Amino acid sequence: MAKGMFVDTSICTGCKACQVACKEWNGIPGEPAHFHTVPDRPYAVAFNFTGNSYDNTGKLSATDWRHVRFIEQFNESRSEARWFFSSDSCKHCNDAGCLNACPVKAIVRTDLGNVFIQQDVCIGCKYCLPSCPYGVISFSEQTGTAHKCTLCNDRIHNGLGTACAKACPTSSISFGEVVELKKKADARLAQLRSIGHTKANIYGYSEAGGLNVFYLFLDNPIVYGQPLNPVVPQRRLFKSAAITIATAIAVAVAALISFRDRGMKNREEAKNDKP
């Protein structure tokens, strides 16, 4: 049965324990702060700080498989504010764009439903990067291959949960059977709606064939940086290929017309007719 994660953003505190646990378990290096001097400033300034709330990575990358987003919103008079946190990662889509695009079967789905990159097979063609409708999968110049969250492939195949879920102090991230997690998500959604969070929604039941890592958001998914209707690129493949083939046929017909002799003869005759 498919394993996955349910991320309840309503109880996330933005502590980033999941980011740390992910890096520790998977042995991914951290990005050190890079400082440089700026005119008129007596002290060194870090140029790789995002400057966006408490966000320290800005995006998912080959070395950041988890990313906690900090969403600060104010009304016009700045008398009211809200602060959302959302821990983002690979969603392990059931119709995964990266897996569909991989030309060498480096990206595979395991028996537990997670999408996994076999590092010894990947050739670094980078075609999976633009094929992910979430911009998750990333290329590493160091290894020359693509990297992303594995859903802790080694842990989950040995009876453990994911490192991020294990480290999460508020159980905002929970790991388990997707079917069970959906029940939990539905119950939590009903609870939130009953206390007045009318915009609360579950993200990931239908997107990209269903996401094995899905979310509970308190507002529109766009607020949390997730696309509203992500399109798995390969679903357009047939139409794209068919129209290209149709053009090829049209060009072939044009070629037949241009290279046939009759047309030329008529022209020559027309020329000869001229006085």
Add this chain to the structure above:
Amino acid sequence: MINPEIQAPHWEWYYIAMYFYIGGVSAGAYFIGSLLELFNNDKLRIVSRIAYYLAFPLICVTPVLLIADLGRPMRFWHLFFYTGDAIPYMNTTSPLSVGTWALLVYSGMSFLSFVNVLVEDGRLRQPGLLRAHAFFVRIPHKIYAVIGSFFGFFVAGYTGVLLNTTARPLWEATDPLIGPLFIASAVSTGAAAIVLFMARQKIGTGEAFEHLERFDCIAMLIESALIVIMLIVAGHFAAPILTGLYGVLFLGGTVLAGILIPLWLYWRGTLLGASGDSVVTITAVLVLFGGLMLRISLLQAGQL
């Protein structure tokens, strides 16, 4: 819904756009050559021979470009065999995988045609190749000309489908028109390459030039119609190819220098009678330049 946070693959223009371009010129030339061979056009046999002389050497360059852009170049053979079980592998939902196999088949067919013209012209003296030729000459030329031009078209067009089946904003918004555009550009630049070769070598009849230029003209008209449709379909997502550096390359290089000026020169030529050699050469060079600018601007603007 188009999400602006989709990652760019950072493909280098000097590898990937050059591959799109050279593969297109080769496939376009091969298609013209095989079409003339299929219809037994003896008067235009020279065009067909030059097409075969150009197609194979050009396609030989492309694997080098493709492999050089890989993160792990020495693993390029994984494209043909899955390392887990050493069984030949193709992912039918990946244009990149299917295209790799098509490129392999096309290279093989263009090699056979290339050896064929070499033997016909008495230029082949290498005994091994001569023996191989004696073996495969029994297969009718037309069979591999048909297979070759089918896969040639595949090589010319799949690169556009490959860009369209991604989630990058420009490439997603222009779906499904990059594939057709690359096909039209491939035959147009293929014809121009043959014209340029004939003009430089001072071979070929006036009739051959006229036929090729007429075909090139039709291909360019198809191309310009596709560009107009593409810009309408893409709407505001087309901004990267209409502004900035890639706007200059696309509008100035492809549309103006690569299509409008050659069309004007051709139109002027038909009005004033036969155009001089220099005009023919300039037209061909402009078409070839426009094709390259099309590949570079669409590839790079999609990664901005």
